Amino acid sequence: MSSSSSSNSSRNEPRVIDHHQQQRISSSKRKLDDYEEEEEELSDLISVRMKKDHSSSTEEATINKLGQQISYQDVNFRVSQAQSVSRTLHFFVRLVSGGNTIVIHANSDDTIESVHEQIRKFTGIPVIEQGLVYRGRQLQWEQTLEECLIENDAGLHLIGRMRSTEFPKSWQVVDDLLSSIRRLYKGEEGKETLILDSKNVKFKIEEFLELIPKDDHGDKIAGHLKIFKSYGVPIALVMLYLSPGNKDCADEAIRQLLCPNLDLLAKGVQVHFASIILEFCKLLSGTAPDDTLYIACRSTLGYLMDAIQCAHGSKYFDFAKSYTIIKEFLPFVRQLSDKLIGDLESSWNPSSVTGISLAKDVRDFTSFLRPLCRAIEDQVGGKSNLPICLDNKNLCYMPEFESLFTSVKKLIEKIDQCLHRVEEMLVSKGAAGEIETPRFTWYQYIPILKELNGVCRFYRGAEHTVISMMKLRRVPVNFLIRYLRRSDDHYWLLEHKDVTDFESRRHLVMMMFPEIVEDYEELHEMLIDRSQLLEESFAYISRADPESFRSGLFMEFKNEEATGPGVLREWFYLVCQAIFNPQNPLFLACPNDQRRFFPNPVSKVDSLHLDYFGFCGRMIALALMNRVHVGIVFDRVFFLQLAGKSVSLEDIRDADPCLYMSCKKILEMDADFLDSDALGLTFVREVEELGSRKIVELCPGGKDIVVDSKNRAEYVNLLIQNRFVTSISQQVARFARGFADILSIARLQKLFFISLEPEDLDRMLCGSDSALCVKAWKAHTDYHGYKETDHQICWFWKIVEGMSAGEQRVLLFFWTSVKYLPVEGFSGLPSRLYIYKASESHDRLPSSHTCFYRLCLPPYPSKASMQKCLNLITQEHVSCSFGTW
Structure with missing residues (x-):
């Protein structure tokens, strides 16, 4: 079959059909001759019998395809044409076998069956095994030459028998299906026969769907499904749908084709199946716009389009070109x-x-x-x-x-x-x-x-x-x-x-992070010794399969009683504080803001430093995924590189204020003074590593290039790149890889940082940097065993108001394992806070259940005794203990 034949028929045919449908639908009252015309159309449609010979040439295969199409223009012209006087015709019939051509003489009122009989006398081919094709349409035995518009010197083609096709079972099922449709449409049979035909239509469609090749072999699938379309089944079903008394039967039959478990169809089947659904959509488009069957067909086609786009990208249908889709x-x-x-x-x-x-x-x-x-x-x-x-x-x-x-x-x-x-x-x-x-x-x-x-x-x-x-x-x-x-x-x-x-x-x-679906059987369990916090945490996190984190983390400190979300929050906070500790060589703190960090160029003093940067990337991503504020933020030079952006002079203001000011002065310096080489600068940088100093050239031959007014901008840029990009590129890359391990899709890593402002990430990592508001704290707290007016509660809030900002944060951490509130303040916490009346003696310290944001406060007899105990738990080393056993 040539691609041009397929393309032309698929584009031209629907326009004729749509016009014909519109005529039928717009008529409020049909005349008798309208019924006769439709019956003749359907009779022509369902009597088509495609016959295919395996030995046919490419040209003959094209003819075979064209013979499958239904020319409604010819049908309409034939019906409306007045009966004419019989005349003698001669025309040519080309034989499939051997490619020979014979000449036939007949009268215009002779039937096609009589022509078949002449061909039998010439060739010996039984009439039942013959098929004649003219103008892309197979001719029916009962038709006359006049009805088929056969002209003098016309060329007809003889095609082979049906049982030689590659899909004989499919042809037979479709043939039976069309026979039932014809009888239902004409309505000439008895009631019981029509009921059987109605059931048979649905049964034959089910049978045809079951015959779809189970493998994803495109040729087999296409050959099978093209039988359904080329035989005119979509047209026949739509005509049945539009005929009186058959709407429900046709509706149910077509809907069977819309729901053959589309998700389970092979991708190749989906592509070819979509062309059939598209055919239904075009045929039904002339019906009312709110016709439920048309809407269902259109929706199914849309569903298939989604599946095809996911599987094939820009390849939608085998036959589709851009102009066709438009x-x-x-x-x-x-x-x-x-x-x-x-x-x-x-x-x-x-x-x-x-x-x-x-x-x-x-x-x-x-x-x-x-x-x-x-x-x-x-x-x-x-x-x-x-x-x-x-x-x-x-x-x-x-x-x-x-x-x-x-x-x-x-x-x-x-x-x-x-x-x-x-x-x-x-x-x-x-x-x-x-x-x-x-x-x-x-x-x-x-x-x-x-x-x-x-x-x-x-x-x-x-x-x-x-x-x-x-x-x-x-x-x-x-x-x-x-x-x-x-x-x-x-x-x-x-x-x-x-x-x-x-x-x-x-x-x-x-x-971008995967949703945590807690599975207690699949939790990533950790048992950490506080004295080996960083080393043991590194082993548990860096060596684990990232997929294991999606089922949740279970954290327990050795020889301590507590477990649960509160302990997990504390662990995140403590590990991140250890990673970014200034005594640790991994990161440097900004001189102007000790909470702000960027990778240390000399971190390589530790042979495992790159592994630790990967571990750090995982830890930060896991903290974000678990919505834990860890109290540290990234400097701008670090953030920009994670986002894949360049670093400029203004970006290093916090990371190295001295270098920033020096570069600013060079750029603003008088040109004549700079050109006099009074500064003695060349394109080199002096670096100190492990107590020794060395010279690094900023570009090839840099030690011989003098900085002047013309190249000073280039010098400043190379100096910044060497100091804050080149020297830490490996560390940044390993951190980024570790961060990407936790994301649902690793390639989203750069997009994650590009999508945020640096200040956004600050808020997500550190939360609110505002001082704790005791009034809001109190408003967000409920009581159990106490009333808000009890002396102990009044004393408690008075003591909290008198604490320093640091002491308040330590108390909050003891209470909740949260040291830094979300940007929304207390209202951003997942739960309200609670003060429970403890049953212990008033000489005991308060205790807490951080998982539930619960502080257990003994009924102290005086404000002084309560303050003494609260002063003890607001010490850092006490607030980070859950008791030992």
Whole structure:
């Protein structure tokens, strides 16, 4: 079969069918001759018998294919043509065997069967094994030459018998199926026969589906499924669906084809199966737009499109070219765009559209829009020729491009209206806390925005339309982003930090981590000796399979009683404090901010330093994944390199204030003074390692290149790169690899840091840097055994108010294993705090259950005795102990 034949038939045929359908559907009352015309069409359709000989040439195979098509133009012309006077004809019949041609003489009112009889006399081929093809259509025995529009000197082709086909069982099943459809359509049989035919239609479709080759061999699958399509079964089923009294039977039969467990179909089957569903969609498109069967077919095709795109990328159908997709899918996209506009308007009426219905329409819209956009990209010559200028009327398919853009603009306007409504509701009710979660229908706004943003990039002047609208509606957009789930495709939002706020960015990057699904049988268990905290933690974490962390961590200190989340939080905090301890050679603290760190260039004094950097990357990622604030932050030079960005002079201000000021002076220095070589600078850097100093050239031959007013900018840049990039590149790479081990997808590592501002990561690692607010602390605390007015509770808060900021943090850590609150303050904790009345004697120290944020406070007889005990537990070495045994 030639590709051109297939392409032409698949493009031309539906247009005739759609016109014919429209005539039928638009008529409120059919006349008798209309019924006769339809019956004749179906009779022609279901009497087609394809016969294929294995020895046929390529040209004959093409004829075979063309013979499978149904020419509705010929049918309509034949029906409407007046009966003419019989005339003598002569025409040619080319034989399959040997390629010979014979001449036939007949009258125009002779039947095709009589022609078959003449051929038998010439060739000896039994009539029952013959098939005649003319103009791509197999001729039926009962038809006359006049009805078949045979002209003088016409060329016909004789094709072989059906049982020689490669798929005889498939042909036979389809033949039986069409016979039942014909009888149901004509309705001439008895009631019992028609009931049997109705059951047989469903049974034969099931049988055909079971015959689909189980392997993923493309040729076998294509050959099998093409029988179904080429025999005209989709057309026959749709005609049955549109005929009186047969709608339910046809509906059920077609739906069988929509639900053959599509997930389990081999990818090759999905590709070919999609072409059949597309055929149903085109045939049914002339029905009412809300026809449930048409919607089901369109939705199934969209589902298959998703599966095919995942499996094959830009290869959607074997027969599909970019121009085919543009023509075929644009109507679906426009329909679904209009449907979404109606859904969005109705979404504010709770009794109308449900969120599930809207989500389904969004999915279908996306399924057709994505391949359409790729086809547009291919058609205009790739991304280099985008965006499209709509003023360029010479561009091929410009009407289609304009039509798509018109639909997109309408949908953007409707989304903008919906977001505005959300914003008004947030302003009027959100402050009172009445809106805790968005309505289910609101969840669909973000995925719609994503697709619209992708389309707008194709049009000049519209590239920033959606993003500009999102900036205007920043409040409702950020509100909705915080409710996105891991299954949502949300990475596109990370490109637009000017739209999102910290909470939204944090939510988006946190979804890059796998969800912790605690499985007590699969927990990654650790038993750590406090005296060997760093070494033993390194062994447990660095040597483990990262997958094991996804089932949760179980942490226990040797010879201590406590276990649970509180102990785990303490372990994270203590290990990270040990890693970034200034006495440890792995990291350097910034002179201006001792909480801020970057890798130490001389960390190689430890032979395992790179392994420890990998361990550190895992620890920081695990702390973030478990939402533990560890009280340290990264300096800008470290953060930028993790994000794959360059480091400039302004970025080193905190890491090395002296070098920063020196470089600034060089850049601002008088040119004549610098050119006089008064500073004696060359392109070298002096480095101190292990007590010795050495000279490092910043570039080849650097020791002989004098710094002057023309090259000073280059000198400063090379100095910065050598000091803060080249010298720690290995350490940064190993940290990044360790961090990536914990992410759900390792390649997201750079995107994680690119998507954040440095200040965002500070908040995620260190939490709030504000002093603890005792008033908020008190408001977030409940009591058990005590009342808020009891003397002990009043004394307790008075004592806390009088503590230093450091003592307050130690007390909070003793109570909760949380030393640094989230940026939201106490309200950001997963639980309220509790003070329990302890049963122990008042001469005992307070105790805590950090897992439950519970402080057990004995009933001290005086404020002084309580203060003495609280002073003891606010010492660091006491607050980090859970008792020994």
